[in-house]
């Protein structure tokens with residue numbers, strides 16, 4: 001059985017579709033998908049070229065959590081909960097910026113698995129910054145200029161936000177960890193309430209990487225502790241992906257066009273140092289480094 | 293069962309009788325008690341197979357209903373004014389997805405200046421959305437309209453959202469005797485909602501697909517055709533209702549004194565006052581009739597041409613204005629009567645809850661019929677705008 | 681010509697499969713069935729769902745569906761047995777003289 005058809009329009013090597021296929025397979029296709037406007041929607045839901053093999057709805061860019069809440073509650077009202085889980089696949093922009101309805105879904109704790117596919121910018125509209133764009137990334141709205149070197153703010157901590165809402169299950173994962181995705185989605189499916197899973201999804205086009213590098217780059221985000229892979233149940237930290245030899249952030253940054261200026265601009269060093277500090281803080285916060 | 297109730301309750305109770313599966317709204321004056329009443333019914337276990345959701349905004353409320361409706365649920369929300377225009381992105385979307393969501397809109401003015409009081413500006417914003425709009429004159433008519441709204445919206449030939457517009461405060465807060473419907477009657481009139489296609493894992497489909505330029509327009513044409521078919525469906529359901537309930541509210545229009553040379557046309561609760569005013573003016577010997585416009589979308593232009601085509605003068609009472617042009621209903625009527633000869637006088641009155649006395653209304657209409665007063669949007673007081 | 685359009689632009693499932701994306705890339709994945717251990721890791725990674733381990737008698741190895749393979753190279757990069765190579769398509773093997 002296919003739950004996400006071939007022939008979709010994603011760029012070769014797109015991380016979104018790796019994540020989506022694994023989520024759908026973990027749920028054995030027993031799910032309802034709600035998806036806001038964004039790359040995933042555009043590559044999968046053109047009229048007559050629908051890639052979805054599961055019930056799917058795209059409504060707007062800014063309301064997916066509410067739409068999913070509505071599906072979940074309607075299924076309850078009609079006694080059809082057994083049909084499947086309600087799953088959201090939303091971009092980082094749809095989640096952390098314009099997705100006004102996410103906090104309502106968390107608050108009311110609707111039975112939804114909310115998956116944020118974090119490719120760290122608005123890729124669908126041509127790589128503009130979002131609240132999940134990391135420090136230093138050049139985007140078309142945080143370009144490199146004489147007085148600015150890419151995004152000059154931090155990446156919003158959606159994990160903390162989800163936890164603050166009392167979400168019963170909060171986790172991060174990566175498109176380059178299919179087994180991890182599957183395990184976490186299955187786990188989330190067994191928990192009632194509004195679950196949040198944020199999956200790091202390399203974007204070949206926006207990040208300026210080759211398909212062959214997708215897995216390497218995705219792994220480096222984890223190996224540098226820039227993207228901690230964590231899991232919380234009822235607010236308690238359950239698992240953390242530990243690292244034996246945490247790598248310096250340069251190794252991750254230098255492979256990607258979006259960070260290239262950090263290596264050519266004399267001011268770039270300072271930003272790299274700051275990014276390293278972020279990685280160090282992550283490692284400390286989650287106790288990522290294995291003692292030798 | 294006749295009871296003296298407020299407008300809120302007449303709507304809320306009718307909604308309950310229609311057995312919705314998902315009710316979701318956000319409070320805004322003067323809508324609030326509609327959803328409070330429904331919340332109370334929900335809290336008392338009176339809404340069966342139903343989820344009542346307290347949304348965090350009107351935008352979310354409408355979005356929740358999009359998901360619910362696509363999943364095959366019968367849905368209801370109520371909002372107005374700022375809430376309605378906050379919903380507007382979602383409501384346009386719901387119409388395009390052909391989801392028969394029913395919205396009660398207790399009409400209220402738009403900000404700024406902030407006003408909680410009544411006019412029809414809010415629903416006019418949604419004029420082009422592909423949503424059916426019906427305006428009611430009384431709380432009984434509002435009560436009766438709810439089951440009809442579901443029946444029309446859910447008709448396979450229609451499948452569009454439906455807005456029941458009732459004047460904020462003037463109706464919502466008014467105590468009126470309302471003959472509350474029996475559950476059995478509503479059950480007989482309104483079958484359960486069984487959409488042919490909805491979100492289900494048994495037969496997966498995709499809602500909300502995007503359409504490239506080679507096909508987008510056809511989907512909009514399809515909506516226009518649904519609106520055209522809705523004209524007939526509305527008439528049929530209105531007639532059916534008249535037989536069922538023994539209350540005949542007319543068709544798209546109600547015409548009082550059809551043989552008149554001049555007419556006044558208006559929507560909503562103001563019609564109640566106009567009935568009296570027109571009666572008085574006729575006693576004075578003026579040939580004036582009254583047209584109550586019930587259906588605003590789809591706009592019943594053929595009925596209007598038939599009824600008003602040979603009139604001498606038509607006085608349009610608008611309670612909303614397209615700033616930079618003129619009263620909304622007047623604009624619509626002019627286009628509907630294009631090529632015919634009646635003189636159309638556009639009067640914009642009662643914005644932001646401003647009352648008009650029976651005497652003043654009589655004076656205005658008398659002067660208009662006698663040719664002493666033309667179109668105008670003047671306010672009631674002379675003023676000059678200054679910078680403080 | 682008259683066509684049918686679905687109400688509300690609702691679409692039937694899996695219609696994307698009509699679109700063959702196999703001609704997108706300059707390369708595509710080629711599996712060395714001798715090296716392939718049928719571990720299925722590539723299956724989980726392919727963004728296009730077009731590499732699958734299949735059984736052929738008592739042999740089992742990954743097969744690429746060239747109707748859809750976009751030649752991204754993800755599968756080759758995750759194969760621990762180096763069983764997948766990215767090869768330039770014939771069409772692009774132009775001799776420069």
Ligand SMILES: Cc1ncc(C[n+]2csc(CCOP(=O)(O)OP(=O)(O)O)c2C)c(N)n1
Nearest residue numbers: 037038039061091092093094121122123124
């Ligand atoms: C209200 C509204 N504002 C803006 C847009 C334009 N828009 C569509 S998708 C998008 C960005 C999507 O970014 P993200 O959520 O990160 O998803 P991605 O494409 O990166 O996967 C924008 C800005 C829109 N469709 N609707």
Ligand code: SF4
Nearest residue numbers: 011014039203204205
């Ligand atoms: S732009 Fe990025 S996220 Fe969008 S389809 Fe291409 S690779 Fe995927």
Ligand code: SF4
Nearest residue numbers: 726749750752753755
């Ligand atoms: S090259 Fe890419 S598209 Fe082709 S089989 Fe490998 S992973 Fe799939």
Ligand SMILES: [Mg+2]
Nearest residue numbers: 091092121123
């Ligand atoms: Mg994004």
